[in-house]
Amino acid sequence: MKTAVHLVLIAALVVAIVASESHGANFSVPAEDGWYTWQVEAADGSELQVYALMESGQPVKFRARGDSICFSGFNVRDARDLGYVTADQSINWLQGFIYPVSDLSSEAILLISLHAGELPVEILDRLLTAAL
Amino acid sequence: MTTRSRLIIATFALLITSAGFAQSEVRDAEDPNEVLKIAALEALISAPPERALPLVMKVLDANNTNEVKERALFVLSQINLPEAQNRLLDVARTGDPELSAEAVRMIGIGGNKEAMAGLADLYKSGDEDLREAVLEAYMIAGDVAAVNAIATNASSVEEFEAAVEMLGVMGAIDELRALSQDSGYTEGLIQALGIAGGDDVNATLMDIYRNADTDDIREAALEGLLISGHDEGVLELYRESDDIEEKRDLLETLGIMGSDLMMEVIDEALAGGA
Numbered sequence: 464m465k466t467a468v469h470l471v472l473i474a475a476l477v478v479a480i481v482a483s484e485s486h487g488a489n490f491s492v493p494a495e496d497g498w499y500t501w502q503v504e505a506a507d508g509s510e511l512q513v514y515a516l517m518e519s520g521q522p523v524k525f526r527a528r529g530d531s532i533c534f535s536g537f538n539v540r541d542a543r544d545l546g547y548v549t550a551d552q553s554i555n556w557l558q559g560f561i562y563p564v565s566d567l568s569s570e571a572i573l574l575i576s577l578h579a580g581e582l583p584v585e586i587l588d589r590l591l592t593a594a595l
Numbered sequence: 596m597t598t599r600s601r602l603i604i605a606t607f608a609l610l611i612t613s614a615g616f617a618q619s620e621v622r623d624a625e626d627p628n629e630v631l632k633i634a635a636l637e638a639l640i641s642a643p644p645e646r647a648l649p650l651v652m653k654v655l656d657a658n659n660t661n662e663v664k665e666r667a668l669f670v671l672s673q674i675n676l677p678e679a680q681n682r683l684l685d686v687a688r689t690g691d692p693e694l695s696a697e698a699v700r701m702i703g704i705g706g707n708k709e710a711m712a713g714l715a716d717l718y719k720s721g722d723e724d725l726r727e728a729v730l731e732a733y734m735i736a737g738d739v740a741a742v743n744a745i746a747t748n749a750s751s752v753e754e755f756e757a758a759v760e761m762l763g764v765m766g767a768i769d770e771l772r773a774l775s776q777d778s779g780y781t782e783g784l785i786q787a788l789g790i791a792g793g794d795d796v797n798a799t800l801m802d803i804y805r806n807a808d809t810d811d812i813r814e815a816a817l818e819g820l821l822i823s824g825h826d827e828g829v830l831e832l833y834r835e836s837d838d839i840e841e842k843r844d845l846l847e848t849l850g851i852m853g854s855d856l857m858m859e860v861i862d863e864a865l866a867g868g869a
Binding site: 591 | 627628630631632633634635636637638639640641642643646647650653654657
């Protein structure tokens with residue numbers, strides 16, 4: 464009986480982990496219009512609040528707020544909170560908006576650079592050596 | 596540079612970029628790769644210096660446009676590592692003229708002590724453009740002593756006046772006054788005082804105007820008053836003068852200054868006429 468309970472618990476744990484990873488790998492901001500926000504680890508180890516404004520299923524603005532970051536004049540009170548996301552998950556979603564080159568590309572690149580981890584520098588390296 | 600300041604600079608850059616894009620949009624004519632490279636360089640400021648440095652070096656070594664390389668030089672100026680500062684000096688010494696002058700300015704922006712010390716030699720060996728860039732770097736870094744040394748040791752009038760003008764921009768009134776002890780008030784010194792501005796300077800310019808030995812010095816003093824915006828002084832000189840030509844010049848100066856005091860003069864003239 465004990466073994467069966469253990470198996471059930473382990474299975475539940477595996478399902479939870481898989482579900483969590485699945486959700487993380489596919490992180491994306493909902494398509495409905497409006498501001499969305501989520502939290503990630505910042506490059507300096509503090510918590511970074513990332514914002515995206517969605518219109519017609521596409522992001523049109525990226526913003527960020529954190530301990531060391533102040534966006535003067537930026538004040539969104541009714542952003543839908545998507546909770547904590549790993550830096551890499553957030554970056555993976557953001558980097559989808561670097562190409563094609565548009566107004567949003569630079570915002571995405573700069574926002575990516577504020578995230579923690581190795582991925583930001585790897586992306587910047589790729590961009591800087593793209594046409595070499 | 597601390598992580599905090601890097602993040603603040605990055606955010607500032609993000610704001611500027613956002614504003615810039617809002618006004619100009621990404622133009623079709625721009626090379627998309629170049630747009631992304633510039634954005635990546637601006638973003639690199641928030642990366643750890645030891646990670647950013649090799650990427651910036653790679654950009655400088657590669658066949659990039661000067662615009663991209665100039666952004667790379669700015670990032671380099673924000674990396675407070677000896678390799679970064681040495682590379683700035685290398686570009687300043689051996690880069691193409693445009694990049695060389697930009698590297699010098701970036702040394703001024705970075706304000707690194709060792710790199711700043713290398714500017715003196717660059718000034719001595721550089722052409723006119725490079726010398727101008729060195730003066731700008733000193734101005735950016737607020738190094739009055741270095742500019743004053745250039746003015747003191749100048750070997751030509753042009754060199755002296757360029758340094759003196761920069762002292763004016765830097766508001767180095769004491770140094771300008773000290774230089775006048777040796778050379779007297781030259782036109783360049785007088786105009787530099789005007790650029791520096793301030794009540795004390797205005798009084799000095801008035802004295803120089805009143806006691807000028809030559810028309811050139813008088814004109815320079817008037818120009819100094821114009822630059823410093825001392826319209827009350829110009830009106831005072833106007834009222835003191837009995838010379839029609841001189842009064843015309845002074846009135847014209849008030850007009851160029853866009854001074855409301857012109858109306859007083861007109862009222863006085865009309866009252867006198869009546």
